[in-house]
Amino acid sequence: MLEIRSARKVFYKGRPDEKKALDGLDLSLATGEFGVVIGSNGAGKSSMLNAISGAMVLDSGQVLINGDDVTGMPVHRRAARLARVFQDPMKGTAASMTVAENMLLADLRSRKRTLRLGLNAKRLADYRERLALLGLGLENRLDTRVELLSGGQRQSLSLIMAVGGSPELLLLDEHTAALDPRTADIVMQATVRAVEALKLTTLMVTHNMQHAVDYGHSVIMLDAGKVRLEISGEEKKRITVADLIGHFSVKTDRMLLAS
Numbered sequence: 001m002l003e004i005r006s007a008r009k010v011f012y013k014g015r016p017d018e019k020k021a022l023d024g025l026d027l028s029l030a031t032g033e034f035g036v037v038i039g040s041n042g043a044g045k046s047s048m049l050n051a052i053s054g055a056m057v058l059d060s061g062q063v064l065i066n067g068d069d070v071t072g073m074p075v076h077r078r079a080a081r082l083a084r085v086f087q088d089p090m091k092g093t094a095a096s097m098t099v100a101e102n103m104l105l106a107d108l109r110s111r112k113r114t115l116r117l118g119l120n121a122k123r124l125a126d127y128r129e130r131l132a133l134l135g136l137g138l139e140n141r142l143d144t145r146v147e148l149l150s151g152g153q154r155q156s157l158s159l160i161m162a163v164g165g166s167p168e169l170l171l172l173d174e175h176t177a178a179l180d181p182r183t184a185d186i187v188m189q190a191t192v193r194a195v196e197a198l199k200l201t202t203l204m205v206t207h208n209m210q211h212a213v214d215y216g217h218s219v220i221m222l223d224a225g226k227v228r229l230e231i232s233g234e235e236k237k238r239i240t241v242a243d244l245i246g247h248f249s250v251k252t253d254r255m256l257l258a259s
């Protein structure tokens with residue numbers, strides 16, 4: 001479970017270019033819930049993820065993971081509890097190494113520091129099983145160098161590597177934004193398969209309204225550093241892209257009227 005309580009962050013405080021990134025943001029994500037975060041540019045989405053991961057220190061407020069207050073916890077200690085997948089498919093993996101070697105690297109990095117190095121049969125069988133969750137056939141390409149994979153396969157590999165240590169929370173930071181629409185859909189389907197199989201509590205930031213409609217249990221809309229709208233349950237199942245875009249345009253209309 002993730003809870004954010006009254007999170008506030010102001011950049012360049014007191015200066016003419018002062019920026020309120022988070023303005024008393026409250027958010028709660030139940031264990032096993034898949035929340036999709038949307039919002040216009042500058043709404044505070046990245047700031048929220050940075051506050052959760054510890055990459056950004058809050059001015060005030062709290063972040064709790066499964067009831068533990070991690071607000072003051074340094075990034076490297078939080079990293080053991082959460083996984084984050086970024087936009088760039090080239091960043092999460094080592095290009096010149098094979099799929100299996102990348103999986104081993106992630107293993108060594110994430111949890112079992114006492115693991116003896118080496119790709120033994122047991123470990124390879126485990127990697128095959130985990131890669132099969134994605135439904136992309138990567139389990140049959142353990143010896144392929146990662147640079148020979150497509151962007152979508154590579155991004156899906158980053159995802160499965162990131163969640164190897166059974167994180168309490170998965171953060172998806174526009175992880176399909178750099179991919180063409182068809183590949184983005186493939187990666188989303190692979191994501192959902194892995195998230196469901198591993199029962200991960202997940203928070204995904206996206207600008208793709210179709211993905212916000214199609215995936216996840218709830219849609220959380222941020223605006224000016226706080227949650228403006230949350231749609232879940234039956235309402236979420238019925239929501240359309242037009243409805244979501246409507247919520248954006250209400251705001252824009254108000255801003256036009258005010259100007």
Ligand SMILES: Nc1ncnc2c1ncn2[C@@H]1O[C@H](COP(=O)(O)OP(=O)(O)OP(=O)(O)O)[C@@H](O)[C@H]1O
Nearest residue numbers: 011019020021039040041042043044045046047048
């Ligand atoms: N490191 C920083 N220094 C100064 N201002 C920042 C910094 N990070 C964020 N901001 C400001 O805080 C506000 C929220 O930014 P943030 O990046 O969190 O929004 P976002 O919703 O992720 O936007 P986008 O969709 O464009 O990625 C913006 O006004 C932004 O300019």
